[in-house]
Amino acid sequence: MNKDVIGIVIILLFIGIITWIIWGSWDIFIGKKSVLENSNKPNNEIVVSPENNLELKQIPQNATTSIQEQPKNTQVQGKSAQQNTTSTQKPRLGVKKYILQNDEPSKKLDLIFIPANITNFSSLQSKIEEILYKNGKDVNDRPIASLFNTEPFINYKNKFNVAYIDKNIDETFFNCWQGQSNMTNQALFRCDEEKLQEAYKIFDPDYIIVIFNHTLRGFGGSSGGTIQYLDINLTLGQLGWTFMHEFGHQFGSLADEYSYQKSPAFPCGDTNNLSCFENYYRDTIKIIPNLDTLGCPEWCTSYDLSLDTVLTLDNNTCSQGKTEQECKSITEQTFGSPTCIWFNLPHPFFKINCVSHVGTKNIGINCKPNTECIFGGDGQLTFKPSSNSIMNNAGSITFNQPSKEHLENILKCCYPRQENELCTNFRNQFKNASQYEKIFNCQ
Numbered sequence: 110m111n112k113d114v115i116g117i118v119i120i121l122l123f124i125g126i127i128t129w130i131i132w133g134s135w136d137i138f139i140g141k142k143s144v145l146e147n148s149n150k151p152n153n154e155i156v157v158s159p160e161n162n163l164e165l166k167q168i169p170q171n172a173t174t175s176i177q178e179q180p181k182n183t184q185v186q187g188k189s190a191q192q193n194t195t196s197t198q199k200p201r202l203g204v205k206k207y208i209l210q211n212d213e214p215s216k217k218l219d220l221i222f223i224p225a226n227i228t229n230f231s232s233l234q235s236k237i238e239e240i241l242y243k244n245g246k247d248v249n250d251r252p253i254a255s256l257f258n259t260e261p262f263i264n265y266k267n268k269f270n271v272a273y274i275d276k277n278i279d280e281t282f283f284n285c286w287q288g289q290s291n292m293t294n295q296a297l298f299r300c301d302e303e304k305l306q307e308a309y310k311i312f313d314p315d316y317i318i319v320i321f322n323h324t325l326r327g328f329g330g331s332s333g334g335t336i337q338y339l340d341i342n343l344t345l346g347q348l349g350w351t352f353m354h355e356f357g358h359q360f361g362s363l364a365d366e367y368s369y370q371k372s373p374a375f376p377c378g379d380t381n382n383l384s385c386f387e388n389y390y391r392d393t394i395k396i397i398p399n400l401d402t403l404g405c406p407e408w409c410t411s412y413d414l415s416l417d418t419v420l421t422l423d424n425n426t427c428s429q430g431k432t433e434q435e436c437k438s439i440t441e442q443t444f445g446s447p448t449c450i451w452f453n454l455p456h457p458f459f460k461i462n463c464v465s466h467v468g469t470k471n472i473g474i475n476c477k478p479n480t481e482c483i484f485g486g487d488g489q490l491t492f493k494p495s496s497n498s499i500m501n502n503a504g505s506i507t508f509n510q511p512s513k514e515h516l517e518n519i520l521k522c523c524y525p526r527q528e529n530e531l532c533t534n535f536r537n538q539f540k541n542a543s544q545y546e547k548i549f550n551c552q
């Protein structure tokens with residue numbers, strides 16, 4: 110009998126010890142320990158930096174919410190106190206909130222939206238959803254463009270992760286009012302991009318879109334380069350189109366297909382240097398997927414300039430300008446139609462100095478399906494594959510054929526990176542061009 114009691118007591122003690130060990134280690138087992146350690150810190154404002162990124166990711170949803178809901182003046186006080194102690198102190202960046210998550214960032218194309226001066230985050234989320242999914246027409250009967258309704262992206266939705274950061278960018282820390290519009294000389298919202306990329310890389314972005322709520326100061330609020338700047342206050346039809354246009358620059362390094370009417374014959378008009386004309390195709394146009402030189406040899410077999418009868422008439426009018434002043438006054442007399450642009454040297458395609466800025470009709474012969482060859486584009490030394498496209502005008506919600514193929518090649522060859530003949534050839538086309546570094550080195 111006594112033996113049985115001792116046996117039961119030993120078994121109970123054993124169970125107790127096992128339970129205590131498991132219970133004591135439970136927090137470590139489920140990874141909560143870092144959160145508990147955080148809450149014991151005297152200052153529980155969490156500063157996001159590459160070093161403590163892992164901690165941040167492990168914080169449960171409700172913990173971040175309580176930090177987010179801190180009274181505004183507390184945050185401001187905390188921030189200025191930090192700034193007083195050290196000028197290199199990184200601001201708290203916020204937390205990544207997924208809108209679309211297909212897999213971990215290393216395997217996908219990650220778009221990260223960083224808000225600037227946004228007050229309503231549920232509105233931000235629905236604007237991003239519009240940018241991704243919305244179709245149909247806006248109140249002005251304009252078709253709405255969105256990422257996953259546009260070819261080629263429509264077929265590659267599973268390659269994307271899309272997220273936003275739940276805290277506005279610190280505009281002072283990232284020096285966000287350094288831009289200036291060269292059209293109006295007014296300030297533009299543009300941040301220190303190197304600093305921004307370095308700090309926000311903890312969120313694993315492939316492409317960053319700074320989505321801002323600032324009254325436009327002059328022409329050109331949105332832009333697409335390494336970082337895209339997108340004005341959240343654009344109307345429904347404009348928002349999706351602007352995102353897609355800037356993403357064409359940002360993701361595909363596509364060029365604008367509209368002509369800068371007021372530019373002094375960009376980029377060779379100001380110079381008497383013949384090599385600018387001669388090298389422009391070799392150095393610039395050849396690697397731009399959606400522009401080509403005279404006759405569009407990349408997608409047409411031959412050409413006949415006289416096929417653009419409107420351009421021929423316009424050039425007859427412009428060619429009467431024998432000096433820069435005369436060229437300018439023709440544009441004034443015709444009220445901008447045609448707009449004549451002065452070149453210091455005879456234009457390499459038309460052999461006249463005063464040239465109409467844009468063509469209207471296809472001069473290409475035997476072109477690939479869905480392509481044409483129309484004068485005008487980013488500057489007055491190029492031809493483009495279509496008269497309408499996302500890279501040209503807001504009324505259009507499709508990329509033209511060469512743009513589409515280029516974008517699709519990136520999607521096929523990256524995220525995750527593919528090694529095959531198509532991708533090797535594709536990459537080799539761009540290996541010496543810095544703007545295509547991301548395509549060449551993609552993950």
Ligand SMILES: [Zn+2]
Nearest residue numbers: 354358364365
């Ligand atoms: Zn553009």
